Amino acid sequence: MIKLDGGFIQNLGRVYGLYTLGFLGFVILMAIFEAAGVSNTVIGWLFVAFTVGIYAMIGVLSRTMESNQYYVAGREVPAVYNGMATAADWMSGASFIAMAGGIYLKGYPYMAFLVGWTGGYVLVASLIAPYLRKFGCYTVPDFIGTRYGGNLARFCAVVILVVASFTYVTAQINGTGTVAARALQIPFELGVWIGLAGILFCSMLGGMRAVTWTQVAQYIVLIIAYLIPVFWMSNKLGYGLIPHFAQFGAVERVQELEALLGVGSMMPTAEAQAEAGKLAALKVGINDASDSLMAKWKFFTLVLCMMAGTASLPHVLMRYFTTSSVKAARQSVGYSLLFICLLYLTAPALATFTKLSLLDPNVATSIIGKSVAEVSNLEWIQQWSNVGFLKVVDGNGDGIVQINEFFMRGDIVVLATPEMAGLPYVISGLVAAGGLAAAMSTADGLLLAIANALSHDLYYKIIDPKADTKTRLVVARIMLVVIGAAGAFVASMKLTGILGAVAWAFCFANSGLFFPLVLGVWWKRANRAGAIAGMIGGFAAGAWYLYMVQFGGMTPWAGIDGLRFGMIGMPVSLVLMVVVSLMTEEPDAETQKMVEEIRVPSGKTIVQQ
Amino acid sequence: MSSKQNEHWTKTKSLTTTTLVIWAIISFVIHWFGEGLNSDAFPGAYFMAGMGSQVAFAVLVFWFASRQNQIDEEFGFGEK
Numbered sequence: 001m002i003k004l005d006g007g008f009i010q011n012l013g014r015v016y017g018l019y020t021l022g023f024l025g026f027v028i029l030m031a032i033f034e035a036a037g038v039s040n041t042v043i044g045w046l047f048v049a050f051t052v053g054i055y056a057m058i059g060v061l062s063r064t065m066e067s068n069q070y071y072v073a074g075r076e077v078p079a080v081y082n083g084m085a086t087a088a089d090w091m092s093g094a095s096f097i098a099m100a101g102g103i104y105l106k107g108y109p110y111m112a113f114l115v116g117w118t119g120g121y122v123l124v125a126s127l128i129a130p131y132l133r134k135f136g137c138y139t140v141p142d143f144i145g146t147r148y149g150g151n152l153a154r155f156c157a158v159v160i161l162v163v164a165s166f167t168y169v170t171a172q173i174n175g176t177g178t179v180a181a182r183a184l185q186i187p188f189e190l191g192v193w194i195g196l197a198g199i200l201f202c203s204m205l206g207g208m209r210a211v212t213w214t215q216v217a218q219y220i221v222l223i224i225a226y227l228i229p230v231f232w233m234s235n236k237l238g239y240g241l242i243p244h245f246a247q248f249g250a251v252e253r254v255q256e257l258e259a260l261l262g263v264g265s266m267m268p269t270a271e272a273q274a275e276a277g278k279l280a281a282l283k284v285g286i287n288d289a290s291d292s293l294m295a296k297w298k299f300f301t302l303v304l305c306m307m308a309g310t311a312s313l314p315h316v317l318m319r320y321f322t323t324s325s326v327k328a329a330r331q332s333v334g335y336s337l338l339f340i341c342l343l344y345l346t347a348p349a350l351a352t353f354t355k356l357s358l359l360d361p362n363v364a365t366s367i368i369g370k371s372v373a374e375v376s377n378l379e380w381i382q383q384w385s386n387v388g389f390l391k392v393v394d395g396n397g398d399g400i401v402q403i404n405e406f407f408m409r410g411d412i413v414v415l416a417t418p419e420m421a422g423l424p425y426v427i428s429g430l431v432a433a434g435g436l437a438a439a440m441s442t443a444d445g446l447l448l449a450i451a452n453a454l455s456h457d458l459y460y461k462i463i464d465p466k467a468d469t470k471t472r473l474v475v476a477r478i479m480l481v482v483i484g485a486a487g488a489f490v491a492s493m494k495l496t497g498i499l500g501a502v503a504w505a506f507c508f509a510n511s512g513l514f515f516p517l518v519l520g521v522w523w524k525r526a527n528r529a530g531a532i533a534g535m536i537g538g539f540a541a542g543a544w545y546l547y548m549v550q551f552g553g554m555t556p557w558a559g560i561d562g563l564r565f566g567m568i569g570m571p572v573s574l575v576l577m578v579v580v581s582l583m584t585e586e587p588d589a590e591t592q593k594m595v596e597e598i599r600v601p602s603g604k605t606i607v608q609q
Numbered sequence: 610m611s612s613k614q615n616e617h618w619t620k621t622k623s624l625t626t627t628t629l630v631i632w633a634i635i636s637f638v639i640h641w642f643g644e645g646l647n648s649d650a651f652p653g654a655y656f657m658a659g660m661g662s663q664v665a666f667a668v669l670v671f672w673f674a675s676r677q678n679q680i681d682e683e684f685g686f687g688e689k
Contacts, residue, residue, distance in 0.1 A: 111658035118663045122632040251652045289643035289654035325688040330674040348659035602686045
């Protein structure tokens with residue numbers, strides 16, 4: 001049994017090395033089981049039980065009653081491991097399950113997410129994370145509350161954090177439910193609650209400490225699960241050993257095919273689309289970077305919103321509170337990005353190879369151009385049609401599947417790839433375990449961010465400053481369960497698709513928190529009144545705009561749709577914060593001195609908890 | 610603020626500005642060309658969004674971290 005005491009940090013390489021080998025051994029064992037005739041359902045169950053069991057075990061072993069361990073993992077997480085944990089914290093069900101499918105269906109414009117979700121880390125490293133680490137806070141509202149002073153500023157930050165993170169967490173619990181339902185063959189609603197139980201096991205007893213070490217374990221599972229099928233496909237299709245380099249040749253072939261099959265010109269008929277409901281046909285090419293000003297503007301605004309959101313989402317920023325120094329926090333941002341890129345560099349390759357396997361008539365697995373009868377008889381088509389993930393609608397009645405007659409949910413690009421490409425079921429089980437790891441790790445980080453803000457900032461700092469450590473940590477755990485249950489309840493009602501809600505979270509965060517955080521470090525003159533005006537004004541403007549565009553029937557201004565409402569919230573927040581700060585008195589000498597100290601890496605943290 | 614602190618902050622600001630200028634070029638300027646990056650020989654727009662920018666960001670962050678560390682040590686503000 002692994003002991004999580006002083007020796008643990010020194011032995012991390014050995015512990016996680018053994019764990020990785022153990023996991024690979026388990027995958028091989030499952031492959032042997034499959035060859036021996038064990039049913040797919042049993043293999044699916046074993047994958048979920050084995051991985052979730054390990055996470056839960058780590059969670060239990062990391063239990064703690066010390067506030068420093070519970071809130072910031074004792075500030076002893078090495079930069080590389082914090083990078084891995086951040087990558088798992090960061091890459092959600094949306095990245096793992098929906099990203100490649102989005103690129104598949106929506107083509108080049110969708111790749112703005114890839115640029116935005118990686119480039120945001122440059123802002124994290126250069127503007128925010130190292131300074132917050134020096135500050136020594138437990139939560140993001142803790143920084144806002146101490147830097148600007150007063151309960152109102154702290155409270156505003158807590159509200160924005162809760163709204164942004166809760167929007168995000170429902171999407172993750174939804175993702176957990178989707179994968180669990182598929183792998184375990186149980187109803188979605190039940191999957192949601194089982195997923196929640198797993199998530200709580202990882203976070204409840206040990207807080208940040210437990211979440212950190214499970215996230216590292218989850219990263220290892222998710223990255224293995226993402227990479228193996230893509231490498232396999234690239235080699236099977238004969239494009240080369242390394243998909244990342246092989247994909248460019250494949251893209252050119254895909255572009256030829258897309259032109260030939262009429263992607264972008266052959267739109268689904270209205271009746272066919274009505275029959276397919278929310279499923280989508282392929283309408284945008286993989287490399288259709290239009291030269292229109294609107295297309296460029298939309299790419300730019302999406303990139304900007306996702307970047308600023310990355311730099312203001314509390315569950316990401318709080319990961320850098322756990323490193324041992326300011327220097328390590330900076331390096332850790334680099335490692336985070338490196339580990340994130342491993343997956344994000346692979347997503348376009350996966351989308352491209354999936355396109356080839358479905359579109360290219362020279363490939364055995366292709367379906368476009370074949371007869372409807374033949375396609376409908378394929379096992380994977382039947383399986384995924386049954387659960388409502390895809391549909392073939394013969395719009396023109398000629399008995400042949402055209403590009404505008406095949407409708408699908410983007411998620412199946414990742415989830416069904418193994419079956420589509422004719423890989424053994426063990427790979428499907430592996431992918432399910434990876435998707436589960438991705439959704440669970442993000443849900444853990446988000447739930448913890450919310451619960452910590454409520455217990456530390458709202459309860460301890462505002463309501464009962466005299467509370468002892470034990471009470472605070474009990475409150476923190478009660479909050480975790482309550483928020484988790486609320487998230488699972490909302491998710492079980494299936495209100496939004498995975499990605500809609502995720503992009504909203506980024507825009508809520510950047511509308512309300514980006515400028516108060518950045519200017520708190522970089523502009524000494526920023527004061528309480530300005531920060532409060534910036535938070536309330538930016539957040540309210542963004543939320544109002546989202547409501548009007550999404551539900552109020554308003555035509556978006558200049559192409560700024562519900563995914564980009566940060567383009568409204570952020571300028572409002574910036575202008576209000578600067579104007580109100582300048583109109584009111586400058587911060588007192590003590591606050592200004594505090595800001596100067598944040599800027600010096602060495603020495604003690606500002607806040608001593 | 611001591612003059613040492615002042616100078617340290619001036620250098621930090623200039624490094625951060627440089628980093629953000631490079632960041633803006635990789636994030637926005639290059640992608641503004643969109644279709645212009647594509648040629649018959651190579652899918653440049655797809656390459657930049659799918660790989661080029663991401664790798665450049667990672668290199669940029671590591672470069673920034675090491676430069677900032679040098680600045681900190683120069684002024685005796687480095688950590689063990």
